[in-house]
Amino acid sequence: MSIKQEKKGVSRRSVLKGAAATAGAAVGSGAITGFPTIWAQNIKDVTLRQFGTGVSNLNDVAQKVKEDLGFTLEMTALDSDAVTQRAATQPDSFDIADIEYWICKKVWPTGNLQAMDVSKIKNYDKIVGIFKSGKLTPESEIAQGTAPHTVGFIPEPGATTFADEQTNWMTLIPTIYNADTLGIRPDLIGRPIESWTELLNPEFKGKASILDISSIGIMDMAMVCEAMGEIQYGDKGNMTREEIDKTMAIFTEAKKDGQFRAFWKTFDESVNLMASGEVVIQSMWSPAITAVKSRGIPCVYQPLKEGYRSWGGGIGLSKSLSGLELDAAYEYINWYLSGWVGGYLMRQGYYSAVPETSKEFMSENEWGYWFEGKEATDVITSPTGDKLAEAGETRDGGSFYDRMGSVACWNAVMDENQYMVRKWNEFIAA
Amino acid sequence: MSDLTQTMALEAQTSAPGKARKSLGLSDTVTGWLLSLPLTLVLFFFLVLPIVMIVIVSFWGATEFSIYPAFQFDNYEFLLTSPVTYSVFLNTIKYAVITWAITLVLGFTIAYFLAFHVRTLTWQIVLFLLCTIPFWTSNIIRMISWIPFLGRNGIANSALISMGVIDEPLEWLLFSDFSVILAFVHLYTLFMVVPIFNTMMRIDKSLIEAAYDNGATGFQTLTNVIIPLTKPGIMIGSIFVVTLVMGDFITVRFMSGSQKANVGRLISNDIALLQYPSAAATAVILLITVLIVIGILLRFVDIRKEL
Numbered sequence: 001m002s003i004k005q006e007k008k009g010v011s012r013r014s015v016l017k018g019a020a021a022t023a024g025a026a027v028g029s030g031a032i033t034g035f036p037t038i039w040a041q042n043i044k045d046v047t048l049r050q051f052g053t054g055v056s057n058l059n060d061v062a063q064k065v066k067e068d069l070g071f072t073l074e075m076t077a078l079d080s081d082a083v084t085q086r087a088a089t090q091p092d093s094f095d096i097a098d099i100e101y102w103i104c105k106k107v108w109p110t111g112n113l114q115a116m117d118v119s120k121i122k123n124y125d126k127i128v129g130i131f132k133s134g135k136l137t138p139e140s141e142i143a144q145g146t147a148p149h150t151v152g153f154i155p156e157p158g159a160t161t162f163a164d165e166q167t168n169w170m171t172l173i174p175t176i177y178n179a180d181t182l183g184i185r186p187d188l189i190g191r192p193i194e195s196w197t198e199l200l201n202p203e204f205k206g207k208a209s210i211l212d213i214s215s216i217g218i219m220d221m222a223m224v225c226e227a228m229g230e231i232q233y234g235d236k237g238n239m240t241r242e243e244i245d246k247t248m249a250i251f252t253e254a255k256k257d258g259q260f261r262a263f264w265k266t267f268d269e270s271v272n273l274m275a276s277g278e279v280v281i282q283s284m285w286s287p288a289i290t291a292v293k294s295r296g297i298p299c300v301y302q303p304l305k306e307g308y309r310s311w312g313g314g315i316g317l318s319k320s321l322s323g324l325e326l327d328a329a330y331e332y333i334n335w336y337l338s339g340w341v342g343g344y345l346m347r348q349g350y351y352s353a354v355p356e357t358s359k360e361f362m363s364e365n366e367w368g369y370w371f372e373g374k375e376a377t378d379v380i381t382s383p384t385g386d387k388l389a390e391a392g393e394t395r396d397g398g399s400f401y402d403r404m405g406s407v408a409c410w411n412a413v414m415d416e417n418q419y420m421v422r423k424w425n426e427f428i429a430a
Numbered sequence: 431m432s433d434l435t436q437t438m439a440l441e442a443q444t445s446a447p448g449k450a451r452k453s454l455g456l457s458d459t460v461t462g463w464l465l466s467l468p469l470t471l472v473l474f475f476f477l478v479l480p481i482v483m484i485v486i487v488s489f490w491g492a493t494e495f496s497i498y499p500a501f502q503f504d505n506y507e508f509l510l511t512s513p514v515t516y517s518v519f520l521n522t523i524k525y526a527v528i529t530w531a532i533t534l535v536l537g538f539t540i541a542y543f544l545a546f547h548v549r550t551l552t553w554q555i556v557l558f559l560l561c562t563i564p565f566w567t568s569n570i571i572r573m574i575s576w577i578p579f580l581g582r583n584g585i586a587n588s589a590l591i592s593m594g595v596i597d598e599p600l601e602w603l604l605f606s607d608f609s610v611i612l613a614f615v616h617l618y619t620l621f622m623v624v625p626i627f628n629t630m631m632r633i634d635k636s637l638i639e640a641a642y643d644n645g646a647t648g649f650q651t652l653t654n655v656i657i658p659l660t661k662p663g664i665m666i667g668s669i670f671v672v673t674l675v676m677g678d679f680i681t682v683r684f685m686s687g688s689q690k691a692n693v694g695r696l697i698s699n700d701i702a703l704l705q706y707p708s709a710a711a712t713a714v715i716l717l718i719t720v721l722i723v724i725g726i727l728l729r730f731v732d733i734r735k736e737l
Contacts, residue, residue, distance in 0.1 A: 084702075212688045263689065421705065428699065
């Protein structure tokens with residue numbers, strides 16, 4: 001809680017200066033090359049416990065942290081529901097929470113996380129607009145749902161409500177994000193897929209799947225219902241009870257007719273369903289596509305005309321972090337944004353919150369393929385060395401601005417969330 | 431139930447050598463109470479208290495991220511007025527009954543074979559241990575290994591197609607009631623075998639000889655001698671299987687591909703979504719249902735007398 005005291009005594013400006021003079025001095029000096037630190041000696045004993053969804057909890061990251069920063073990072077990967085539960089109920093069981101923005105909306109009011117001092121974040125200015133003003137480019141429109149910038153800031157340390165504009169106190173430091181769509185098996189479908197409506201197309205009876213995580217699944221459902229023209233939503237990210245009922249009714253009927261082969265909850269399940277051919281069209285996450293492809297099975301992350309359902313993740317600090325551990329956490333965050341992780345994640349198909357720095361850790365070919373949507377000039381491999389694309393192929397959906405520019409909604413927590421959850425439970429049980 | 435039997439057993443034991451104890455200046459009653467104290471405490475803290483907590487929480491309210499003390503019937507109201515609750519409870523009971531029937535037939539047959547057809551004790555022990563081998567791996571692994579076997583392009587389907595039995599892969603093999611019950615039977619048959627085998631081993635062989643001498647056929651011996659005498663074992667096995675199946679959630683989730691629901695899944699979904707009061711209310715109703723089932727089972731056999 002040292003932040004609180006600082007804030008009381010001094011103005012924001014002097015906090016900025018003070019931070020730069022103390023911890024900032026270490027963080028600021030040559031952030032990209034190895035972080036020489038003033039507390040390099042005892043920081044080696046620090047262990048930070050991070051937990052989050054499987055997508056970014058990678059052992060490679062923990063190893064690199066040990067190499068570059070010297071301290072130990074322990075990773076635990078859980079599913080989204082378990083992550084929410086843990087962040088809300090066991091604040092002492094973690095130091096760093098790697099969560100999604102919609103989870104943040106749920107968890108922040110418990111007071112289990114502490115806000116971050118923006119002035120200590122070296123690359124803050126380079127973070128893409130989506131996480132600050134909500135706009136990718138000055139002209140972009142803000143999509144429906146829990147857009148990251150709406151839950152990204154709080155007015156003052158200790159506040160349990162969110163600020164409407166950028167402040168010096170950030171809830172989560174954005175790490176990765178992506179635009180999600182449906183994954184398909186082109187070899188088993190054999191015709192072009194263009195719309196979300198295909199998920200409920202009787203042609204794929206018994207061969208479709210949707211994910212069983214209510215906050216995300218409901219958005220996929222809404223995309224489908226809207227595309228079918230069955231429901232006109234006021235705001236997909238904040239449905240009324242009536243809209244929820246209608247949406248669930250359409251999907252319950254489809255479920256009873258045997259449209260779905262299975263529902264999945266974890267990343268691995270979605271990969272197995274797709275790779276084994278049990279399912280040919282389903283909601284999916286980008287690296288799951290990568291995982292299917294790396295087994296030599298054709299799988300496409302199909303861009304659809306109605307747009308993408310997007311999500312963003314970030315890391316938050318436990319309220320119990322203080323002293324040396326807190327310093328280490330800030331150093332970790334700065335390292336996270338400094339490029340290596342971004343490059344790693346972008347080569348899996350995600351986007352980094354600070355693309356500029358990631359560019360330095362990617363080859364020109366990789367940057368062109370993943371970010372700019374250009375034809376690959378050489379073979380594209382995953383960070384673990386599996387071949388993902390041949391020279392001449394382009395990324396599904398095109399460039400960063402094409403993909404993130406056509407986001408229709410963000411994963412969301414609605415005002416009627418409790419009602420939705422109960423209805424979701426009924427849908428699963430129906 | 432076990433609480434009562436245990437305390438009674440302890441008291442019975444301590445009252446016999448009561449005189450020796452008196453030298454400590456304690457009466458039989460006090461000694462009895464003291465001896466039963468540890469178990470009582472354990473049961474109180476780890477059984478009674480948690481259940482009381484669950485009952486209390488089931489009346490609380492919940493928001494997105496927290497639960498708050500209250501005394502309201504909302505959770506029960508929602509639960510008892512939702513048609514889904516009834517279909518889910520019905521489904522749970524359906525799984526329990528079918529699994530029970532299959533494991534009973536299998537368990538009884540296996541136990542019968544072990545107890546009466548295998549002649550030497552050595553072989554009985556060897557074969558019995560053989561039954562337990564699957565338990566050396568985790569039950570989740572045993573369950574998940576069915577998935578590639580039963581899948582659309584799995585071993586079962588490709589074998590059947592290559593044998594010419596079917597032309598199209600069978601869809602209902604996986605992610606269906608069939609696969610759920612198959613996994614249950616696979617996982618829980620041993621819980622039926624063990625108690626039945628145990629009671630069968632204690633049947634006096636001369637009773638069977640007497641039945642034979644009196645001209646009973648094999649079938650008559652089975653129905654008039656063996657089954658009545660194995661009843662306690664059957665009942666204990668049934669209680670195991672029924673409670674395990676009714677409380678399960680993970681088997682149903684994996685084997686049905688999240689498509690089917692039982693009460694356990696309802697509770698686990700609620701917990702995952704931080705709706706603890708609602709989960710507690712469902713748990714209370716489930717507990718009551720299971721107790722009623724066990725109550726009915728115990729009407730048939732007085733286990734305490736038989737043991």
